[in-house]
Amino acid sequence: MVSDPAHPKVAADVAAFAFLEGAMQVLLVRRRYEPYESYWALPGGGLHPDETLEQAAERELREETGVSDVFMEQLATFSEQDRDPRGRVISCCYLALVDGGRVSLRPGSDAREAAWRPLEELLAEIDRGPVLAFDHDRILQYARRRLAYKLEYQNVAWSMLPERFTMSELRHVYEAGIGRAFEPNNFRRIALGWGVLAEAGERPTGGRPATIYRFAEREPRILAESARYRRAT
């Protein structure tokens, strides 16, 4: 497969995250073919002529894992010459946020299997040495930083939660995505201050029942302006 260097191969890869079993998980596929045969990798593949990069990312995610209809945002484009041993491949990477309880994994033809892997464990493993195919270790680290930032900045957590959830569940998503424990009461006060949560009943918990919330608007919205050295009168 020789490629005209003026027209390199272009691909889209996806770092998809979900909150499952109390931890943040990333969606990986096991490669069926060379190169990196049997390695784990981020789902992704070549751009088709009739689609945008975002459409390619959605299609590859659907084809390789069965996951569709999720929040997606462009991350960055990676263009190092040696990132693919087959030749020049430029990869535009996307961040996807998935409600893990809503989707079921169906590995596609290019993948032996698709699976959620705990993010923290995987990142710790990567710190000790290469794990994923291609430059996907680096891409995953990049995606993780963006995930943390995105959660603090916009109300995108609804993408990773069922329709109805408790304040604890919301907090757990934030704690897992940002990688830090939060004071429950402070988190609660601030989350309610966003003005995007609506009450939707109660749920027994083994202790005092928890209020159930839903997102009043399932559209991305800036949660907090960075309010530095505000304007003069």
Added chain:
Amino acid sequence: MVSDPAHPKVAADVAAFAFLEGAMQVLLVRRRYEPYESYWALPGGGLHPDETLEQAAERELREETGVSDVFMEQLATFSEQDRDPRGRVISCCYLALVDGGRVSLRPGSDAREAAWRPLEELLAEIDRGPVLAFDHDRILQYARRRLAYKLEYQNVAWSMLPERFTMSELRHVYEAGIGRAFEPNNFRRIALGWGVLAEAGERPTGGRPATIYRFAEREPRILAESARYRRAT
């Protein structure tokens, strides 16, 4: 110029900003050839086989405008099928910050001329209708948002200032880049609080002389953590 759709043409474009004559300016080139002949556009061009996208952005900026050795950061990749009438061209766009007093413009072979254009006026013109070639109107709007965010987030203003500057000059860069007036005393207190400014003499101003500052470190650094719902003990 027919292109294999599986291997589209890949280009890098640059939105370069500088603070000149009291206003934020963006660097444009006037196109010499079709399509969009004689239109103003962002500097940019096709990726060479032996370079990364960032290297291509630097090279195109240097070749078309004479500007080199500037702060550069990837913005986003645009892949709409119809963004170039010649066929499928995917453009990876970069944000560049330039010290306008340090560089001199030298238009290259692909450009009739290169010029700084006042950002606010240009954006107002864009609001009234298409102005730049291709989808560069949209890319410029995207770049402007990133510029504002970047200034608040990291100490990248040194890229747009001479070695030595006064607090007023620094504030003017922020006001022009973010598009808002700041209370001088607040700005001063907070800028000094960053801990990255060092005093370097005085300069007469027509009133009380201004303290001259320089950046103690000319490396990107986070200025303010987003401190929301901090961790529990």
Added chain:
DNA sequence: TGCTAATATCGTCACGAGGTCTATAAGTGG
């Protein structure tokens, strides 16, 4: 029925960042 444990929710305090405003310092030109 009491007691404890567990979980969620609520109230309060303190501190610091940042806004507003006023005062002072140090030049220029009448």
Added chain:
DNA sequence: CCACTTATAGACCTCGTGACGATATTAGCA
């Protein structure tokens, strides 16, 4: 000597938010 300009400095106040304890509501159990 005074008015004017520009930069710098201090005082004060509000508000967001981190820290911590108190209260509400269930289950389990003797």
